[in-house]
Amino acid sequence: MYSLWKRFVKKDASSDVASRIQHIKKSNVPQHIAIIMDGNGRWAKKRALPRVAGHHEGMKTVRKITKISNELGIKTLTVYAFSTENWKRPKSEVDFLMKLPQEFLGTFLPELIAENVRVEMMGDLSLIPSHTQKAVKQAMEDTKNNDGMILNFALNYGSRGEIVTAVNSIIHDSKNGIIKEDVSEEMVSSYLMTKHLPDPDLLIRTSGEKRLSNFMLWQSAYTELWFTDVLWPDFSGEHLLQAVEEYQKRSRRFGGV
Numbered sequence: 126m127y128s129l130w131k132r133f134v135k136k137d138a139s140s141d142v143a144s145r146i147q148h149i150k151k152s153n154v155p156q157h158i159a160i161i162m163d164g165n166g167r168w169a170k171k172r173a174l175p176r177v178a179g180h181h182e183g184m185k186t187v188r189k190i191t192k193i194s195n196e197l198g199i200k201t202l203t204v205y206a207f208s209t210e211n212w213k214r215p216k217s218e219v220d221f222l223m224k225l226p227q228e229f230l231g232t233f234l235p236e237l238i239a240e241n242v243r244v245e246m247m248g249d250l251s252l253i254p255s256h257t258q259k260a261v262k263q264a265m266e267d268t269k270n271n272d273g274m275i276l277n278f279a280l281n282y283g284s285r286g287e288i289v290t291a292v293n294s295i296i297h298d299s300k301n302g303i304i305k306e307d308v309s310e311e312m313v314s315s316y317l318m319t320k321h322l323p324d325p326d327l328l329i330r331t332s333g334e335k336r337l338s339n340f341m342l343w344q345s346a347y348t349e350l351w352f353t354d355v356l357w358p359d360f361s362g363e364h365l366l367q368a369v370e371e372y373q374k375r376s377r378r379f380g381g382v
C-alpha cells in the first residue's frame with residue numbers, strides 16, 4: 126500500500142510542470158523556436174463558431190506560449206501570424222486578423238514589458254493597414270531596449286519573397302561596388318530578415334499538416350521539425366514541453382560524436 130502511494134507521489138512530481146521546466150533548463154534548450162500556428166479555423170468549426178473566434182482564441186495562445194517559452198529560457202520565439210498568401214482569404218476575415226495585433230498589444234504589452242520581452246516583426250509591413258502598422262511599430266519602439274526573449278512576429282511574410290528580395294539587394298550592392306566577393310551562404314543569410322537571429326533549432330507546426338508552407342525555408346535547413354495534430358488554440362505549455370523534450374532527446378542522439 127505504502128509503495129503504491131509512493132509511486133503515485135513520485136509520478137505526480139515528475140510530471141509537474143515546474144520540475145519539468147527545471148529539468149529541461151539543465152541541458153540544451155533550443156535557442157530559437159519557430160511556430161506555424163495552424164488549426165484556428167478548424168477549432169472554431171468544431172464548436173460551430175465563426176472562423177474568427179478561432180483566430181481570437183489563437184491570439185490568446187500566443188500569449189500563453191510566450192510566457193512559458195520565456196520561463197524555459199528560449200531566446201527567440203518566431204510565430205507565423207500572417208503569410209503573404211493569407212491575403213487570398215475573404216476580406217472580412219483579413220480585416221478581423223488585422224485588428225488582432227492591436228488587441229494583443231493593448232492587452233498584453235504591459236506584461237511583456239514587465240517580462241523584459243522584445244517585440245520584433247519580419248515581413249513586408251508596408252502593405253498592412255496603417256492602424257495595424259502603427260500598433261506594431263509602437264510595440265517595437267516600446268520594447269527595443271528590452272534584452273530578454275525576442276518575440277518575433279512573421280507578418281505578411283513569405284520565405285521565397287524574402288529570398289528574392291535578398292538576391293535583388295545583393296545584385297544592387299554588387300553593381301554599386303559595396304560587395305566585391307562571390308556570393309556565399311553567410312552573405313545570403315546576412316541579407317535575410319533574420320540576419321540578426323540564429324537559425325531556428327526547432328520548428329513546430331500544429332493541426333496535422335506536415336509542410337513548411339513558405340516559412341523560413343533558408344533558415345530551416347538544419348532545424349528539427351515537430352508536428353502535432355493539436356489545433357493551435359488547444360496548444361498548451363504541456364505540448365511545448367513535449368516538443369522541447371523530444372528535441373533534447375534527438376540532439377542527444379545525433380549531437381554526440
Ligand code: V0D
Pocket residue numbers: 162165180181183184185187205206207222223224225226227229230244260261264278280357
Ligand atoms: C491569427 C494564430 C497575435 C494565427 C494566432 C495580423 C492566426 C492569432 C498577433 C500579433 C494572429 C501580431 C503582431 C503583434 C502582436 C500580435 C497576430 C495576426 C494574427 C495577423 F505585434 N496573434 N495574431 N497577428 N492570430
